[in-house]
Amino acid sequence: MGTVLGNFNQQSLPYQGKIASFSQRGDKLFISMPGLDGKEQEFAVAYTFGYQPLQQYMFDAGKGKYQFFPFAWDSRPKDDGGQRWFVLHPEQTPSDEFHWSNMGQNWNQMCADCHSTDYRKGFDLESQSYNSTYSAVNVSCAACHGSAEKHLQWAAGDKSIADKGYSTYIGAKTALFRENDQGLMQAIAKIKPSQQVQVCARCHSRRAAFNDSSAPDDYHHTYQPALITAGLYHADGQIWDEDYVWGSFLQSKMHEAGVTCTNCHNPHSGQLKLPGNLVCTQCHTQETYENKKHHGHVLGTSGSACVDCHMPATTYMQIDPRRDHSFKVPRPDLTQSLDVPNACNGCHTDKTAKWSEAQIRQWHPDSEILGAEHFATAFYKGDTGAADAGQELTKIAQDPRYPDIIRASALHRMAATPGQNAVVAIVRAVRDQDPLKRQAAIEAASAYPAPDKWRMLNSLLDDAHLPIRVEAARSLARMLVQPPETALSEKDKARLNRGLEEYREVQLYQADRGFAHTNLGNLEQELGRAKNAEAHYRKAIEIEPIFMPAYVNLADLYRLRQNEEKAQQVLRQALQVNAEAASVHYSMAMSFIRQGDKQAALPELQAAANAPDTSANFIYTYGLLLQDLGRLNDAVVQLQKAYHLEPSNPDISYTLSQLYVKLQQYDRALFYAKKLNTLVPGNRQIQQMVRQLQQQQKD
Numbered sequence: 001m002g003t004v005l006g007n008f009n010q011q012s013l014p015y016q017g018k019i020a021s022f023s024q025r026g027d028k029l030f031i032s033m034p035g036l037d038g039k040e041q042e043f044a045v046a047y048t049f050g051y052q053p054l055q056q057y058m059f060d061a062g063k064g065k066y067q068f069f070p071f072a073w074d075s076r077p078k079d080d081g082g083q084r085w086f087v088l089h090p091e092q093t094p095s096d097e098f099h100w101s102n103m104g105q106n107w108n109q110m111c112a113d114c115h116s117t118d119y120r121k122g123f124d125l126e127s128q129s130y131n132s133t134y135s136a137v138n139v140s141c142a143a144c145h146g147s148a149e150k151h152l153q154w155a156a157g158d159k160s161i162a163d164k165g166y167s168t169y170i171g172a173k174t175a176l177f178r179e180n181d182q183g184l185m186q187a188i189a190k191i192k193p194s195q196q197v198q199v200c201a202r203c204h205s206r207r208a209a210f211n212d213s214s215a216p217d218d219y220h221h222t223y224q225p226a227l228i229t230a231g232l233y234h235a236d237g238q239i240w241d242e243d244y245v246w247g248s249f250l251q252s253k254m255h256e257a258g259v260t261c262t263n264c265h266n267p268h269s270g271q272l273k274l275p276g277n278l279v280c281t282q283c284h285t286q287e288t289y290e291n292k293k294h295h296g297h298v299l300g301t302s303g304s305a306c307v308d309c310h311m312p313a314t315t316y317m318q319i320d321p322r323r324d325h326s327f328k329v330p331r332p333d334l335t336q337s338l339d340v341p342n343a344c345n346g347c348h349t350d351k352t353a354k355w356s357e358a359q360i361r362q363w364h365p366d367s368e369i370l371g372a373e374h375f376a377t378a379f380y381k382g383d384t385g386a387a388d389a390g391q392e393l394t395k396i397a398q399d400p401r402y403p404d405i406i407r408a409s410a411l412h413r414m415a416a417t418p419g420q421n422a423v424v425a426i427v428r429a430v431r432d433q434d435p436l437k438r439q440a441a442i443e444a445a446s447a448y449p450a451p452d453k454w455r456m457l458n459s460l461l462d463d464a465h466l467p468i469r470v471e472a473a474r475s476l477a478r479m480l481v482q483p484p485e486t487a488l489s490e491k492d493k494a495r496l497n498r499g500l501e502e503y504r505e506v507q508l509y510q511a512d513r514g515f516a517h518t519n520l521g522n523l524e525q526e527l528g529r530a531k532n533a534e535a536h537y538r539k540a541i542e543i544e545p546i547f548m549p550a551y552v553n554l555a556d557l558y559r560l561r562q563n564e565e566k567a568q569q570v571l572r573q574a575l576q577v578n579a580e581a582a583s584v585h586y587s588m589a590m591s592f593i594r595q596g597d598k599q600a601a602l603p604e605l606q607a608a609a610n611a612p613d614t615s616a617n618f619i620y621t622y623g624l625l626l627q628d629l630g631r632l633n634d635a636v637v638q639l640q641k642a643y644h645l646e647p648s649n650p651d652i653s654y655t656l657s658q659l660y661v662k663l664q665q666y667d668r669a670l671f672y673a674k675k676l677n678t679l680v681p682g683n684r685q686i687q688q689m690v691r692q693l694q695q696q697q698k699d
Contacts, residue, residue, distance in 0.1 A: 473499025
């Protein structure tokens, strides 16, 4: 066990209406807490995890499985609020992924591959046990530099060995920069290519693992990185969820210029190379930037540090602030139009974004940044379903002025906006050297018929990177069950089947998660193998009972068999696990509606609309049913909620306009008709509707 920071001297903490206690007997540590049955259980502490600003603790859950306790020790100084026990996720229940009993708090699957070296998960599906191994329990030299064999020979005196004998050499970094006569930053020496950022990305990025890592620099061969998407990032690319730096850094001008991690960070101590603004003024001149004329604040006060404005922090795990690495200029104008945060109002919480914009304009009256075009507008439109989103996203996807990750993220959103312009962008992305854009092209093509997708994507079956090959194969799987006129040749069938075999292997690597078995079930269902699909869905439920999509998909399989009774049986089983699951209540409601029982569907849709994980579509459907049952005023309330969540959804605006006509509230009907006209410009029927409502008001 590593260094224990927590106080185990008969400490206690309120937890779920009871008391958790922390104690020590001899050299062993123990934590007592209410178990899943509510009765007190005592667990021995097996390992510590982490150091600053908090330390977590693990227990042996059996069969090689290690879980985290729901408590952490705040290791900050007492004056900063630390030196105490606290509950990491106090709101979590047994149906939540991050409850201490579930996979979100599992070391083997969630944490070990980054926090140890040469990790092998070793999950066995048949016994549902782990035989996880590592060469070092923490991050050792080999985690970044690879095998030490030749390095030891070099250290022993064999100087003929290149790159100090490291199998992965990441020593090359960008030279420092200086400002030229035009005010632009230029490197003081030739920039050398470096694998450094990619090596760091293995752990400092949000990504899905497709296999155990085989080398420090195998990032795109082993992992599928997350793009700049809703739920992970704000529309302008600022961090929202735990994104682990890389996705932010790839957006930055620093990355574009060739800056690497070790220009700012000491990789061995984990500390900045220099304190405060000095790390920035290695490149950016003090005279220009560490000046009140630039940042508008008194030197030495909050707001005068470069990071205050260009690297705002978001706090995770209650006490762990992490800085955004996209190095953006504050844009309070985007806050006003798109509701994204800005660094100014992160400090000046008593002021408006309009005030912040005015302050910046006062300091920089000739600013070309405020009001400038930004990809955030297109991303916001794509995320909210705006009618013109496709056109704007297509432009960004093909615009070389934007970083690769932004272009890829635009492509990813184009899945909801198919069209001829999108086809051109997808085909170009498939041929692009950047793996992020090739990855995103697969998602962008998802809405097209299988033969069209084949023409666009089939070359990716031979891609050098495993994640791209398998996702392309999965996207094209339907080509194996095409009618004769669009059927593949035997050669192409073999290519596709090879990719699907790799896809299945990837899912089996993640066989300790419900999503993997659900993915396999979805594949089998698409290939017309319903019995196999059913078996995979049931295995998903067995492996991870809280994974609601497995129940929903299994119920849908029974729907296709016209067995509504069995579908509802599965959904009731799901609700016993998670009574608030919106998707399950929605599926139950649809089952009742298919049977013509709208009254029975009503409380299910109400539950779906009020659930914590609801969606605009669930609320919209609830409003439609209320309208259908003649409860027009109640329908208005729900439809307005849906509108608030998705103001760019034309269906919602249309329904609200028509509903207000029925209620003879023509001013409100006109408001939503005009909104619809902006969402779907040039539509003659909508324009006619607006004119009629305007005339109605005059009458």
